Amino acid sequence: MSTLTPPKAAIPQPEELDPVWLETPQALDDWLAAIPPHGPVALDSEFERSTTFFARPGLVQIACGDQAYLIEPTVAASSQGFRRFLADPDRCKLLYALSEDVELFREWLAVDVKGALDVQLAAALAGEGLSVGFARLVSRLLGIDLDKGLTRSDWLARPLSQPQQQYALADVVYLLPLYQQLHERLAVSAQLEALQEESERFCADLAELGNPETYYLRVRNGWFLSPTQQALLQRLCSWREQRCRELDRPRGRVVADKLLLGIAEKQPRNATALGRLPEMPPVVVRKHGDAILTLVEDTLEHPSAIVDLIAPPLSREEQRSYKQVKELLEKALVDSPVPVELLAPRRKLEAQFRDSLNSGQVPQLLTSGWRSTWLGPVMPQLEDLFSHG
Numbered sequence: 001m002s003t004l005t006p007p008k009a010a011i012p013q014p015e016e017l018d019p020v021w022l023e024t025p026q027a028l029d030d031w032l033a034a035i036p037p038h039g040p041v042a043l044d045s046e047f048e049r050s051t052t053f054f055a056r057p058g059l060v061q062i063a064c065g066d067q068a069y070l071i072e073p074t075v076a077a078s079s080q081g082f083r084r085f086l087a088d089p090d091r092c093k094l095l096y097a098l099s100e101d102v103e104l105f106r107e108w109l110a111v112d113v114k115g116a117l118d119v120q121l122a123a124a125l126a127g128e129g130l131s132v133g134f135a136r137l138v139s140r141l142l143g144i145d146l147d148k149g150l151t152r153s154d155w156l157a158r159p160l161s162q163p164q165q166q167y168a169l170a171d172v173v174y175l176l177p178l179y180q181q182l183h184e185r186l187a188v189s190a191q192l193e194a195l196q197e198e199s200e201r202f203c204a205d206l207a208e209l210g211n212p213e214t215y216y217l218r219v220r221n222g223w224f225l226s227p228t229q230q231a232l233l234q235r236l237c238s239w240r241e242q243r244c245r246e247l248d249r250p251r252g253r254v255v256a257d258k259l260l261l262g263i264a265e266k267q268p269r270n271a272t273a274l275g276r277l278p279e280m281p282p283v284v285v286r287k288h289g290d291a292i293l294t295l296v297e298d299t300l301e302h303p304s305a306i307v308d309l310i311a312p313p314l315s316r317e318e319q320r321s322y323k324q325v326k327e328l329l330e331k332a333l334v335d336s337p338v339p340v341e342l343l344a345p346r347r348k349l350e351a352q353f354r355d356s357l358n359s360g361q362v363p364q365l366l367t368s369g370w371r372s373t374w375l376g377p378v379m380p381q382l383e384d385l386f387s388h389g
Contacts, residue, residue, distance in 0.1 A: 042063040045060050089115045093116045095116055119178055119179050120137075124342050193370050219260065311354065
């Protein structure tokens, strides 16, 4: 994937943007085929997801060089060239806080986005702050003030107003000069590899989050359940994920996590016992009771070992070791703009921490890729800490 510096261009004010639409799949295919093969392409989407499981696409925005367009979802969905573009690992695609867009394209178009770079992540690596908002970064780096009052517009309604179209177009028009500035700074600090590696990791993590069989690992306080109870929780979560997809309803409107946790703990064997669980809505018993009770019965009568148990919180002793590790990480970054939370996300580091203490090995998160380079000066101390953990 190329991360070549994009060409400089004049930056228009939001009110100067003239929305233009690619109105047919063929027009989109032709445009994608005609743009330079190595230049970055800015990409964004607008969608609605308040009452459904799957996001409903409302608009796609795309820009390359001095060309920027709006695309109707029906046009994007009918374009084979657009699907190939999304899946092409050699075509650099710029997104901002890419998680929701990548998830939308995977669920809507059945495409795993490759070759994506997260410009918000680039900003964090350049020292602009972790998870800085798009409008704030545009103001800070480009000197342009954006009206974000249209953020919660109805993007499914038609026609879109002129201000809506200009707002949507701005999201991709300003991505290119933002990336240009950040690219230059990251090139000087030798962090372009980190940007590409982390963006790829984010996309891979998002793909795993969509796996119904592993959702149970995300249920809060699920760690206190026994292995048998966790096996039931896994099956309940997997069933609920499938039902949400079938009904296109959010998880909380089918059966909430805390209810599945209670079912896995108490293991009710009949509708009366199910209905007596704390905060159990009668509608859940009426609509889903038979399926839930069948899962309970089958799990208890045919127990099977669960592959991954939910890890409990770190003990006090482990917390002390974790604090020592974090101090070493902060020491390694003392002259760097990189936030320690980006170098070592707490959830990811904790997931490897206990096993690393037991094995005497530094967590793989800290010894692979760009992190190993940044942590080189403190790696002997990290190795010593874990070997005596």
